[in-house]
Amino acid sequence: MLSRWSVPSTEGQKDGGIPERHRVVIVGGGAAGLELATSLGRNRRLAVTLIDKSRTHVWKPKLHEIAAGSMDTSRHEVGYLAHARKHGFVFRIGQMSGLDRVARLVSVDPYVDSEGERVTPRRNVPYDTLVIAVGSQCNDFGTEGVLKNALKLESLGDAVRFNRKLMNACFRAQAQDGPLTAAQLRICIIGAGATGVELAAELHRTGKEVLNSADAALNGRAKLEIHLIEASDRILPALPARLSAAAHDLLSRSGIHVHVGASVSSVDEGEVTLKDGRTIPAEISVWAAGVKAPALLKTLDGLETNRLNQLTVYPTLQTTLDSSIFAIGDCAACMRPNGKGYVPPRAQAAHQQASFLARHLSQFIAGGSLPPYRYRDFGSLISLGDFSTVGNLMGSVVGRNMFIEGVFAKLMYKSMYKMHELALHGWWRVARETLARSLTPSTGSKVKLH
Structure with missing residues (x-):
């Protein structure tokens, strides 16, 4: 077993201490994994490989917009x-299925496309340093019927599937002559954290865009009816109570049914x-409650995990039982420096951890030590669609904690995505594409209808 501070072998290294083409394998192409691969790929003394089961990347906090x-x-x-x-790295499509820490091999399942064609065989990918960044998924807590009857928003495919079901429900309602059933055009969102609240707000916008008064005259109730269900005593329980109350009031006044303590x-x-x-009758049910890491992590050659399947890591982001393996993003259980809880599974933490490894991994490979990663909480921002954006900025940003709403909060919310784009594409391309989007005329519906 490797000690806590041991480093990979540097046999065959060149002057300067870094082995020639040291193999860094990153598993997971979400925000953390793709940002890290993009940065490390520029280092020509590293052979960087990114493994992901999908063909394309979309920033996960945007999935509710795609779904709506x-x-x-x-x-x-x-x-x-x-x-x-x-950007100088290699991409391999497929899903990790196992790990051999002695041989330093990542096992990857065959990739089969949507039409059932087997594209790649089962294979092993060798590494010298491994970074696991496979993200998180919803935790259904074993609730009966969730796997069979509820949709989730964990991937682009999930969001596209939801949008297709939503549009089909609208087409179905528009085509029928008689009144709607109790469940028709009714959506239940279970979990009123950031994903659930933002999805509810976006769906309200969709309903206004897609269904009109003429449809209502035909069948009596041609509008989306949205129910947001939360087990705790308020929505957005991770945010300050003042912001939860503001968001609750905005959603309720818009006609969204909010159930708390349910x-x-x-x-x-x-x-x-x-x-x-x-x-509550519902044509579409969405599970957006709870977070856990993929169960696969509990089977990775003895690596230590917690009850949420997250890999336990030291403040250096190295796994506790193998210092050549790192975990970042939602799948990592990293204790805060003050010992008060773990770094939360949020986009800003994933971005910070990717940046941390991008800065320090080369010195580790060269035989140096790693400083501890320190999480900086910049606050939370929640988009309420056309209504508003609410959030709070922490003292590390503005000198004191500050509640923000409205236009300023919306601009801050958009800036979070811009930071991710900058990490992937750089200033010039992001500025050019942002300008192009702003100048593109919007001549049709704001909602995708297919």
Whole structure:
């Protein structure tokens, strides 16, 4: 077993201490993994390989916009293969299925496309340093019927699937002569954290764009009815109570039904049942509650994990049982320096950890020590679609904690995505594409209808 501070072998190294073409393998092409691969790929003394099961990358906090149809996916997708070629790393498609820490091999399952064609075989990818950045997924807590009857928003494919079901529901309602059933055009979102709240707000916008008064005259209730269900006593429980109350008020005044203190006992076809016995008919149910890492991490050759399947890491982001393996982003359980809890699974943490390794990994490979990573909380921002944006900026940014709403908050929210784009593409391309988007005339619907 490797000691806590041991480093990979430097046999065959060149002057300067870094081995010739040291192999860095990054598993997971989300925000953290892709940003790190982009940065390390510029170092010509590193052979960087990125492994992901998808062909393209979309920033995960944007999935609710894709699901609601309010974002043009093609303008925000990053193709891994072309991006890798441009930034000096290698992309391999497939899903990690195992790990051999002695031989230093990552096992990758065969890749089968959407039409069932087997594209790549099962294979092993060798590494000298491994970075695991496979993100997180929803935690359904074993709730009955979730796997079968509820949609999730964990990937681009999930968001596209939701949008297709949503549009089909609208087409179905518009085509029928009689009145709608109780479940038709009713959406239940289970979990009122950031994803659930932002999805509810975007769906409200979709309903206004897609369904009109003429449809209502035909069948009596041609509008989306959105129910947002939260088990705790307020929505956005991770935010200050003042912001939760502001968001709750905005959503309620817009006609969204907000249920707090409401735990779900089962999700059935056509309805959601609460633990107090109430049932809410729903044509589409979405599970957006809870977070955990993929179960695969518990099987990776003995690496230490916690109850949420996250890999336990030291402040250097090295896994506790193998210092040549790092974990970053939502799949890493990294204790805060003050010992008060773990770094939260948020986009800003993933960005910071990718930047940390981009700065310090080369000195580790050369035999140096790593400084501890320190999480900086810049606050939280939640988009409420056309209504507003609410959030708080922490004292490290503005000198004191500050609550923000409205236009300024919306600009700050958009800047988070710009930071991700800058990490991938640089200032010149981001400025050029931002200008192009702003100048492109909007002549049609704001919602994607196909």
